[in-house]
Amino acid sequence: MAKTVRRTVAQALVKFLNNQYVEFDGKEVPMFEGIFGIFGHGNVVGIGQALEEDPGHLIMRMGRNEQGMAHAAIGFAKQKRRKQMYACTSSVGPGAANMVTAAGTATANCIPVLFLPGDTYADRQPDPVLQQMEQPSSLTVTTNDAFRPVCKYWDRVTRPEILMTACINAMRVLTDPAETGAVCIALPQDVEGEAWDYPEYFFKKRVHHIERTKPSDRAIEEAAKLLAGKKRPLMIFGGGVKYSEAEETFRKFAEKYGIPFGETQAGKGTIPWDHPLNMGGLGETGGLAANTLAKEADLVIGVGTRYTDFTTSSKWIYQNPEVEFLNINISRFHAYKMDGLQVVGDAGAALSLLDAALGKTGYHVSDAYAADIQKAKSDYAAEVDRLFHLEYTGDDFVPEVNDDFDFKKAAKEFLKVTGGAMPQTRVLGVLDACMDEDAIVVGASGSLPGDLQRAWCPKSKGSYHVEYGFSCMGYEVNAALGVKIAEPEREVYALVGDAAYMMLHSELPVSIAEHKKINVILFDNMTNGCINNLQIGHGQGSYGTEIRFRNEKTGQLDGGYVPVDFAMNAASYGCKSYTVHNAEELKAAIADAKKQKVSTLIDCKVLPKTMVHGYGDWWRVGVAEVSKSEKIQKVYKDLMKLNYDAARKY
Numbered sequence: 227m228a229k230t231v232r233r234t235v236a237q238a239l240v241k242f243l244n245n246q247y248v249e250f251d252g253k254e255v256p257m258f259e260g261i262f263g264i265f266g267h268g269n270v271v272g273i274g275q276a277l278e279e280d281p282g283h284l285i286m287r288m289g290r291n292e293q294g295m296a297h298a299a300i301g302f303a304k305q306k307r308r309k310q311m312y313a314c315t316s317s318v319g320p321g322a323a324n325m326v327t328a329a330g331t332a333t334a335n336c337i338p339v340l341f342l343p344g345d346t347y348a349d350r351q352p353d354p355v356l357q358q359m360e361q362p363s364s365l366t367v368t369t370n371d372a373f374r375p376v377c378k379y380w381d382r383v384t385r386p387e388i389l390m391t392a393c394i395n396a397m398r399v400l401t402d403p404a405e406t407g408a409v410c411i412a413l414p415q416d417v418e419g420e421a422w423d424y425p426e427y428f429f430k431k432r433v434h435h436i437e438r439t440k441p442s443d444r445a446i447e448e449a450a451k452l453l454a455g456k457k458r459p460l461m462i463f464g465g466g467v468k469y470s471e472a473e474e475t476f477r478k479f480a481e482k483y484g485i486p487f488g489e490t491q492a493g494k495g496t497i498p499w500d501h502p503l504n505m506g507g508l509g510e511t512g513g514l515a516a517n518t519l520a521k522e523a524d525l526v527i528g529v530g531t532r533y534t535d536f537t538t539s540s541k542w543i544y545q546n547p548e549v550e551f552l553n554i555n556i557s558r559f560h561a562y563k564m565d566g567l568q569v570v571g572d573a574g575a576a577l578s579l580l581d582a583a584l585g586k587t588g589y590h591v592s593d594a595y596a597a598d599i600q601k602a603k604s605d606y607a608a609e610v611d612r613l614f615h616l617e618y619t620g621d622d623f624v625p626e627v628n629d630d631f632d633f634k635k636a637a638k639e640f641l642k643v644t645g646g647a648m649p650q651t652r653v654l655g656v657l658d659a660c661m662d663e664d665a666i667v668v669g670a671s672g673s674l675p676g677d678l679q680r681a682w683c684p685k686s687k688g689s690y691h692v693e694y695g696f697s698c699m700g701y702e703v704n705a706a707l708g709v710k711i712a713e714p715e716r717e718v719y720a721l722v723g724d725a726a727y728m729m730l731h732s733e734l735p736v737s738i739a740e741h742k743k744i745n746v747i748l749f750d751n752m753t754n755g756c757i758n759n760l761q762i763g764h765g766q767g768s769y770g771t772e773i774r775f776r777n778e779k780t781g782q783l784d785g786g787y788v789p790v791d792f793a794m795n796a797a798s799y800g801c802k803s804y805t806v807h808n809a810e811e812l813k814a815a816i817a818d819a820k821k822q823k824v825s826t827l828i829d830c831k832v833l834p835k836t837m838v839h840g841y842g843d844w845w846r847v848g849v850a851e852v853s854k855s856e857k858i859q860k861v862y863k864d865l866m867k868l869n870y871d872a873a874r875k876y
Contacts, residue, residue: 230423235386235413236276238424239342242393244282245429248309248401250436251471257401257434258340259302259310259711260285262295266317267356268344272418273315287711287740291732292316294704296328298733299339301668301701301708303332305691308406308469309436312708313340318415319357322369327698330376333407334695335492336465336532338400341377341410343370348384348414370412378407384414386422401434403469403572404557438470439556440579441571449552449569450583456525458546458595459485460516462508462537465492466530466556472574473497473687476529479577483584484591485527486599488516490537491679493530495690499683503599506606507679509543510536510845514680515606517841519599521545526564529554530573533563536694540846542868554580610681613838614655617809618647625835626651629762633835640752643787646807646831650677650749651838653830656809657719657747658683660816665717666691668709670701672723673756673837674749680838688713700730706744707733717745717820724750724773727792735799737825745819746796746827752787753834764849765857772834796827805829844868 233241246257261284265274277286289295292314299312316322322343332339346358346368354360361367374380379399381392396409453459467476473496480487480503488508489495497504505516512520520526520543528551531537538544541564551566554576561568569576591599613626618637625633626649641647654677657667663685669675670693684690691709693701706720722731727748737744758771775785793803802822804815812830819826846869849862 228425228427230425231429232421232423234272234276234419234421235383235389236272236418237280238389238422238428239393240273240276240281240284241429243313244284245431246397247431247433248436249433250309254433255310256283257310257397258284258313260287261313261315262287262289262299263315264289264292264295264317264321266321266344268318268321268415269315269342269413269418270317272344272413272415273342275419287736289733290736291730292321292324293328293700294730294732295736296325296339296341297331297698297701297704298708298711298736300328300332300335300337300693301691301705302712303337303339303708304335304693304705305666305688305709305712307471308338308403311338311340311400313342315342316344317357318344318346319359319369323372326372326376329373329408329410331693331696331698331701333376333378335693336406336695338406339408340396340400341373341408343373343410343412344418345370345382345412345414347416349416368412370410373408373410373412376408377410378405379409381410382412382414383417386417386420390424390428397432397434401436403436438572438575440575441554441569445567445569446576446579446583448567449580450587452550452552452567453525453527453580453584454587454589457592458519458523459525459527459591460519460523461485461487461527462529462531463487463489463493463496464529464531465490467573468493468496468530470530470556470573472572472577475574475577477501479581482581483589484596484599486519486602488512488520489679490531491675491692491694494679494692495684496687498685502603505602508537509539510840510843511676511679512539512543512841512843513606514609514841515602517543517843518602518605521842524548525550525552527552527554528564528566529577530556532560532695534695535845538564539843540869542844543842610683613651613681614658616649616651616836618649618833625833626839627759627835627837629759629835631758631762631768631835637833639787640831640833643789644750644807644831648808648812648830648832649836650751650832651681651836652809653747653749653812653832654681656812657816660813661719662717664689665719666709666713668692668702668706668718668720669722670694670705671697671699671726672754673759674721674723676756677838678721680841699726702726703731703744703746704733706746707737707740707742710737710742710744714742719745719747721747722749723755724748724752724790724792725754728790734796734801734825738800743823744825746825748792748827748829749832750790750792750829751832751834755834755837758834760847764847765853765855765861792829793827801825801827803827803829805831807831
């Protein structure tokens, strides 16, 4: 009979997590570095007691907002390329509900995070308890059921012995590169403290091996045959390449056959931007080079990409009538997208096998295509240089996004209110020139991810960290803390808009408490800029997207701009902060921020409409079919034609 150890559910869980390890390519690391937590009545005397009494190697980090701390956990796991992670624990009710958004962020981006929310009483005797959400139709439903649609695995431990199968299945999903994402194990607060005689083998060291799964010989043979017959192939460097740590295999493959590649948000920054075959961002937020080549590509080789609508420009950007798709992906689900030829397997293993098969054919792109690639790269570099050096020149200045917005009036008002008039692209240019080459930029929402994918120039591996699977406002500052924990020797810069900062920056004070310095570059244009561009570009006016006072005369939000002193806000937490109005002030602030030991915030006053414009892209959004506006009527008509063209192709 197996030997047993008597532990509470919470104590057993903490001991189990301490003994999980991940092995990849011969390197073994502890699976969990620690636990982010905010304690309440639903977990403080359960998991809280277990961590206080015997945490093992787990580091407990106290969050300030449940969503914020979970975003920090995502940032950590993403920066660690999914080989290490944090768990997140909260109390029942609103604490648990706060983490649901973060769980969606993790799952949409295929990032492993273990959520451990407290739950209502399994025995139901004190019901309804504080923060309990009662559902008369089923007393089994609690707030934690909201995790089900946003998690890759969900369980509830209603008896102590259930913990064992729940934990094993959680590890199965967290370490599966094809299925990973958020995992939720709900813990009823009475069961957390209940004891059981757990078998000793439950606590043994477990090593979870992440294998380089090989695709079938048939798939490789068909892929080589398809590629060998194409004249203008274009590869996509997706997040799966990064997580597979296959960037060198990808680079050598591209170089050997002369095939250019575009980058997704998840893949960007793994191969330096100046590589001659790196065409930069691709799709709706793509840059000049990749989008130019995409329109004439006769084969798209998607490696480790989910083919989101931003990568495909709503399935529109690949205009060649002969275009086909070759999909290399560890996930069979993603490999089937775009009706492509499926090569299901690890990115590194698949590319190595495809190289061996293709090499026998003597394949290489033509000199004519190579010349087109070189020109696209040259034009791209020149365009980035132009953007980075734009300066506001007064009434004769034409913004990059030149729509029906009354830019001249807004610019004068903005300058009067803030004293600043920097183009957003100029701020990026200064950052590019002044940041250390190994510094990491973190982004997620608003216009900045588009600007970064189109124009940012990563110079070192792992220096680009943008969450765009969920595009979750409020990820930026909080994830930057997780990134800093993952790579403490590198400077980390969160690039965030004013609206996203106000939505959530809860872990900024945690960075102070944890002595984990991050730098926040805040772009204040007093506008939800990307959505303002979207609505005006689709025939509407500027409605509900500028941050303005309510006008007592009109009753609308069309009064003056609402000024906010973001530097003062950050200073109240203990950060070193700056407000800058021009490029010279920004350069000085960056130089001084590098000398600081505490987190910093640089409040940059940037003009609206000065983000990067699109490059031959299209994004399908729902437009009113019936409207009094002739502009909207025309937009709808044009959209339907573009959508029809895209739909006919796939």
